[in-house]
Amino acid sequence: MDQLPSMRLTTQRQIILEELAKVTSHPTANEVYDMVRKRLPRIGLGTVYRNLELMADSGVILKLEVGGTQKRFDATVYPHYHIRCSQCGKVDDINIPVQPNINDAAAVASSYEVIGHHIEFTGVCSDCQLHLKDPSLN
Amino acid sequence: MDQLPSMRLTTQRQIILEELAKVTSHPTANEVYDMVRKRLPRIGLGTVYRNLELMADSGVILKLEVGGTQKRFDATVYPHYHIRCSQCGKVDDINIPVQPNINDAAAVASSYEVIGHHIEFTGVCSDCQLHLKDPSLN
DNA sequence: TGGCAAATGATAAATCTTATTAGTTGGCAT
DNA sequence: ATGCCAACTAATAAGATTTATCATTTGCCA
Numbered sequence: 001m002d003q004l005p006s007m008r009l010t011t012q013r014q015i016i017l018e019e020l021a022k023v024t025s026h027p028t029a030n031e032v033y034d035m036v037r038k039r040l041p042r043i044g045l046g047t048v049y050r051n052l053e054l055m056a057d058s059g060v061i062l063k064l065e066v067g068g069t070q071k072r073f074d075a076t077v078y079p080h081y082h083i084r085c086s087q088c089g090k091v092d093d094i095n096i097p098v099q100p101n102i103n104d105a106a107a108v109a110s111s112y113e114v115i116g117h118h119i120e121f122t123g124v125c126s127d128c129q130l131h132l133k134d135p136s137l138n
Numbered sequence: 139m140d141q142l143p144s145m146r147l148t149t150q151r152q153i154i155l156e157e158l159a160k161v162t163s164h165p166t167a168n169e170v171y172d173m174v175r176k177r178l179p180r181i182g183l184g185t186v187y188r189n190l191e192l193m194a195d196s197g198v199i200l201k202l203e204v205g206g207t208q209k210r211f212d213a214t215v216y217p218h219y220h221i222r223c224s225q226c227g228k229v230d231d232i233n234i235p236v237q238p239n240i241n242d243a244a245a246v247a248s249s250y251e252v253i254g255h256h257i258e259f260t261g262v263c264s265d266c267q268l269h270l271k272d273p274s275l276n
Numbered sequence: 277t278g279g280c281a282a283a284t285g286a287t288a289a290a291t292c293t294t295a296t297t298a299g300t301t302g303g304c305a306t
Numbered sequence: 307a308t309g310c311c312a313a314c315t316a317a318t319a320a321g322a323t324t325t326a327t328c329a330t331t332t333g334c335c336a
Contacts, residue, residue: 008302008313029293044316049293051314065205069324070292083250092250096243103259105234112221112230112261119257121241123250146282146333167324182285187324189283207293208323277336284331291324300315306308 007058015039016051020061021075026082026091028070066091066120083121087128094121145196153177154189158199159213164220164229166208204229204258221259225266232259 007013019035020027027035033048052073056063062074066082068089076093083094099119107114124132145151157173158165165173171186190211194201200212204220206227214231221232237257245252262270 006303006313010302010314012315042316044318046294046317047315053294067203081244083244083248083252085250086253092248094244095247096240099237099240102234102237102257106219106221106232106259106261109233110221110230110259110261111264112223112259113267114221114259114261115224117257117259119240119255121244121248121250121252121255123244123248123252126249129251144282144334148283148333150284168322180285182287184286184325185284191325279336280332280334282331282333284329286329287327289324289326292322294319294321296319297317298315299317300313301311302313303311305310 007054012036012040012043012047013051013055016048017055017060017075020052020073023075024093026064026066026072026074028072030070032073064091067122081119081121083123085125085128086122087124087132090125092125145192150174150178150181150185151189151193154186155193155198155213158190158211162214162231164202164204164210164212166210168208170211202229205260219257219259221261223263223266224260225262225270228263230263 016032016036019039020032023035025031029049029052030045032052033043033045036043036048052061052063055061056073059077062077064072064074064082066072067084072091079098081094081096081098082091084091099117103114103117106112106117154170154174157177158170161173163169167187167190168183170190171181171183174181174186190199190201193199194211197215200215202210202212202220204210205222210229217236219232219234219236220229222229237255241252241255244250244255
């Protein structure tokens with residue numbers, strides 16, 4: 001059997017995970033960096049990227065490759081879907097039942113070995129709905 | 139009524155669209171650039187980016203913000219889903235029926251004004267399945 | 277055909293992510 | 307407890323992707 005490389009419990013890694021778990025938003029690497037820097041001012045951005053990537057690979061967190069230019073991260077590993085605001089780019093969880101059977105449909109419809117799926121809704125968040133109705137708020 | 143800004147039919151724009159329509163893959167901006175350069179060697183990469191963005195905004199083509207680091211483009215505007223190979227990053231269409239009612243479910247489950255959704259499957263394409271079974275092919 | 281807004285090509289700059297490297301540290305074996 | 311060493315970090319550079327700038331060119335309407 002392959003042995004997974006050991007993953008040490010460094011201060012940086014713990015705090016990155018703690019800060020990510022604190023929020024229900026889906027922060028980008030840079031946003032996590034800002035959050036963590038309040039507790040570890042000398043941490044490097046590369047460390048944040050490296051650890052988010054490592055934790056995503058090991059399944060401790062989720063890496064969301066959603067619309068927009070940046071990757072986002074989520075401490076909620078439980079399967080769920082997301083909705084992204086087309087105006088401000090914010091990403092929220094959306095609590096509708098996971099569709100387990102569409103993976104099978106996809107397997108039938110393609111030559112791929114299907115691993116999973118993700119649904120990303122697009123919409124306008126309540127904040128941006130207000131701002132669109134009353135542009136003076138901007 | 140708002141008047142849409144006029145969009146001229148330039149040679150570059152036509153050829154970008156023609157080349158994109160030729161393929162069923164979902165090329166990145168750089169891949170489109172390579173395709174177009176065979177016919178217009180002096181075209182600039184910025185022109186390709188600008189036109190893909192403009193055509194996506196006007197609905198002539200689709201901009202896919204799927205997993206991976208780069209945006210991809212698709213001349214098929216008809217609603218459909220995609221599957222992405224986790225090994226090589228390739229994106230293919232997947233022909234399963236569009237789920238029209240889940241937008242409503244999402245609207246109920248959130249405070250967003252829901253515009254639409256996209257399903258992205260993840261899997262291993264047939265080429266990469268072979269390469270995983272027989273690594274000497276790599 | 278002339279005028280002009282829109283578009284182009286060339287280039288620079290911005291943004292996001294990954295790689296490199298010398299020094300540091302967590303955790304295991306003594 | 308202490309020393310060792312692979313894993314890790316911070317700092318920095320580099321790479322990759324995308325957007326902005328601007329002088330020049332071009333499509334299109336009058």
